[in-house]
Amino acid sequence: MHPAPSVILFTVLSGLGFGLLAFLGMGLPDVSGGVAFVFFFLGFALAVGGLISSTFHLGNPKNAMKAFSQWRTSWLSREGCVSVAALILMGIYAAGVIFFDVKLAQIGWIAAALCIGTVFTTSMIYGQLATIPRWNHPLTSAYFLSLSVAGGALLAGQVKAAGVLLLIAGGVQIVTWMSGDKRFAERGHTIETATGLGDIGKVRMFEPPHTGTNYLLHEMVYVVGRKHAQKLRMIALGLMVVLPAALLLIFHAGHMLALVAVLSHLAGVMVSRWLFFAEAEHVVGLYYDKR
Amino acid sequence: MTQLPAQTERKLGLVIDLDTCVGCHACVISCKGWNTENYGEPLSDKDAYGANPSGTFLNRVHAFEVKPDTGPAQTIHFPKSCLHCEDAPCVTVCPTGASYKRTEDGIVLVNEKDCIGCGLCAWSCPYGARELDQVAGVMKKCTLCVDRIYNENLPEEDREPTCVRTCPANARHFGDFADPDSNVSKLTRERGGMDLMPEQGTKPVNKYLPPRPKDTMEEIDILAPLLAPVASEPKGFLGWLDKALEKL
Numbered sequence: 282m283h284p285a286p287s288v289i290l291f292t293v294l295s296g297l298g299f300g301l302l303a304f305l306g307m308g309l310p311d312v313s314g315g316v317a318f319v320f321f322f323l324g325f326a327l328a329v330g331g332l333i334s335s336t337f338h339l340g341n342p343k344n345a346m347k348a349f350s351q352w353r354t355s356w357l358s359r360e361g362c363v364s365v366a367a368l369i370l371m372g373i374y375a376a377g378v379i380f381f382d383v384k385l386a387q388i389g390w391i392a393a394a395l396c397i398g399t400v401f402t403t404s405m406i407y408g409q410l411a412t413i414p415r416w417n418h419p420l421t422s423a424y425f426l427s428l429s430v431a432g433g434a435l436l437a438g439q440v441k442a443a444g445v446l447l448l449i450a451g452g453v454q455i456v457t458w459m460s461g462d463k464r465f466a467e468r469g470h471t472i473e474t475a476t477g478l479g480d481i482g483k484v485r486m487f488e489p490p491h492t493g494t495n496y497l498l499h500e501m502v503y504v505v506g507r508k509h510a511q512k513l514r515m516i517a518l519g520l521m522v523v524l525p526a527a528l529l530l531i532f533h534a535g536h537m538l539a540l541v542a543v544l545s546h547l548a549g550v551m552v553s554r555w556l557f558f559a560e561a562e563h564v565v566g567l568y569y570d571k572r
Numbered sequence: 573m574t575q576l577p578a579q580t581e582r583k584l585g586l587v588i589d590l591d592t593c594v595g596c597h598a599c600v601i602s603c604k605g606w607n608t609e610n611y612g613e614p615l616s617d618k619d620a621y622g623a624n625p626s627g628t629f630l631n632r633v634h635a636f637e638v639k640p641d642t643g644p645a646q647t648i649h650f651p652k653s654c655l656h657c658e659d660a661p662c663v664t665v666c667p668t669g670a671s672y673k674r675t676e677d678g679i680v681l682v683n684e685k686d687c688i689g690c691g692l693c694a695w696s697c698p699y700g701a702r703e704l705d706q707v708a709g710v711m712k713k714c715t716l717c718v719d720r721i722y723n724e725n726l727p728e729e730d731r732e733p734t735c736v737r738t739c740p741a742n743a744r745h746f747g748d749f750a751d752p753d754s755n756v757s758k759l760t761r762e763r764g765g766m767d768l769m770p771e772q773g774t775k776p777v778n779k780y781l782p783p784r785p786k787d788t789m790e791e792i793d794i795l796a797p798l799l800a801p802v803a804s805e806p807k808g809f810l811g812w813l814d815k816a817l818e819k820l
Contacts, residue, residue, distance in 0.1 A: 282695075338690075338691075339688050339689050339690055339709075340687075340688070340689020340690075340691070340704055340705075340708075340709025340710060340711075341687055341688050341689040341708075341709040341710050342688060342689075343688075344668055344670075344685075344686055344687065344688045345688055347667075347668035347669065347670075347686050347688070348667035348668050348688060348690075349667075350667075350668060350669055351574045351666060351667050351668060351669045353574070353575055354574045354575055354663075354664040354665075355574055355664065355665055355666055355667045356665070357665065357666075357667035357690065357692055358667035358668075361667065406692070409665070409696075410661075410665075410695055410696055411661065411696075411698075411772055411773070412661075412695065412696055412697065412698045412772070413695070468771065469771055470769065470771065470772075472636075474768075474769050474770070474771060475698075475768060475769050476636055476648075476650060476768070477766040477767070477768055477780055477782065478590075478636060478638050478648060478782065478783075480782065481638045481640055481646065481782070481783065482638045482639045482640035482641060482645075483638065483639045484636050484637070484638050485636065485637050485639075486634070486635070486636055486637075487635040487636050487637040487647055487648075488634075488635040489634065489635075490600075490632035490633050490634045490635075490652075491629075491632065493624060493625050493626045494624070494626050495626055495627075495629070495632075495703065496626075496628065496694070496703040496704050496706065497694070497700045497703060500691060500694065500695075500704070501694075501695065501700075563695070564698045564769065564772070565697070565698060565699065565700035568634055568652065568699075568700060569634075
């Protein structure tokens with residue numbers, strides 16, 4: 282799949298933002314006034330910034346409001362609805378904490394659950410697609426959720442918890458990669474099933490339908506950069522998990538080291554998310570003899 | 573509404589005969605022509621006369637080669653357009669309700685006024701049947717020429733999808749799969765019409781007829797036995813060479 286920068290930015294930033302907001306909603310850390318303002322500002326900026334950047338890849342964004350209507354069947358629509366509900370409730374909770382020094386704990390908890398729910402709906406947009414076997418598995422949700430929660434804990438200054446959650450996210454990432462590598466073959470999608478010609482014999486592409494490229498190939502058959510996948514996986518894991526977890530758990534990072542941990546984590550998640558798209562193979566590639 | 577109808581009154585679709593398709597691409601051109609001039613946004617091209625032309629098409633003809641265990645390989649021309657699936661994943665993923673399946677005839681359509689161009693429906697389609705028009709920014713797909721098949725301004729023989737009307741080899745057939753006596757149902761039954769990528773569970777309406785088995789030529793040359801090669805073993809210098817090489 283084409284790793285569009287807008288979608289990578291959206292999923293990474295909003296994942297981090299909603300993770301942070303979830304911790305703030307649970308009263309972790311227990312802040313008020315100006316300090317709370319800084320925390321909530323960061324959380325909302327990441328979450329909303331991510332949501333806005335996701336509209337950059339729309340062909341026709343003027344209809345975006347209509348995307349709240351089909352929550353009965355569409356995970357993308359559900360994501361829109363849940364994210365807006367999460368942001369509104371979290372806004373009410375934040376206003377109480379910042380301006381009135383009032384903690385509406387129940388609203389905070391519900392808002393935190395909705396934040397996690399938003400990340401889950403995001404993950405299901407990808408996880409529901411049977412056409413992309415690498416994504417079509419509950420591990421996709423585990424991958425998005427574990428990273429969001431770990432990153433949120435990191436930003437919320439929960440040093441111990443963040444360290445442990447980062448290690449969990451790293452474990453989930455490794456399992457996701459390893460099982461994802463095998464899934465296309467496991468599902469049994471081949472050029473023979475795609476064409477229905479397997480009964481006659483071995484099928485291969487003779488000629489593509491056109492000499493140039495097309496939307497399908499650009500969007501769904503992205504093969505550039507795969508040869509570096511193994512190196513990039515190591516880089517992603519190192520920056521996303523190993524370095525920040527070491528800083529938190531071994532060096533008990535203070536403010537400056539924590540900043541390094543956050544930036545390293547952010548860069549690592551970006552690399553991981555790039556791989557998430559670039560390594561994902563769509564079954565339509567079978568008709569073009571390219572994956 | 574992106575909920576799929578439990579069942580549709582009719583199941584309109586195509587039968588594509590892989591035995592007779594000659595790969596002329598006439599259906600591709602007529603589809604592009606009709607659907608650029610009629611339903612919805614035109615099918616745009618980019619850099620049409622330049623070095624890297626690309627464009628939106630609702631129907632494309634691939635070509636595959638199949639090699640049986642014995643005998644020569646076969647070339648098979650393979651037209652591909654929307655299969656108007658019964659369990660169309662492209663419909664349920666749509667966030668705006670732009671993508672829908674009609675209850676009356678099962679045609680899967682896009683209401684371009686509601687489309688935000690997110691591309692998720694194209695991602696969910698195993699067959700590559702949907703393309704986001706790069707100029708209009710909305711999703712384009714086969715409409716089964718919904719603006720021809722019910723169009724009383726056209727002569728009756730033209731009231732079928734333009735790809736079917738155009739095909740010079742008669743490799744494309746249009747009809748109602750819900751009617752067991754329709755031409756398409758009969759063809760599917762008699763010729764073993766098949767689904768593409770059935771393991772995706774999309775239940776395509778369109779069916780593909782596999783190529784007929786190749787027949788073998790009967791021996792009718794009465795002189796053939798007399799013309800069989802006389803020397804089965806090489807003699808003379810070649811015979812000596814053969815033996816010498818065997819011994820090495």
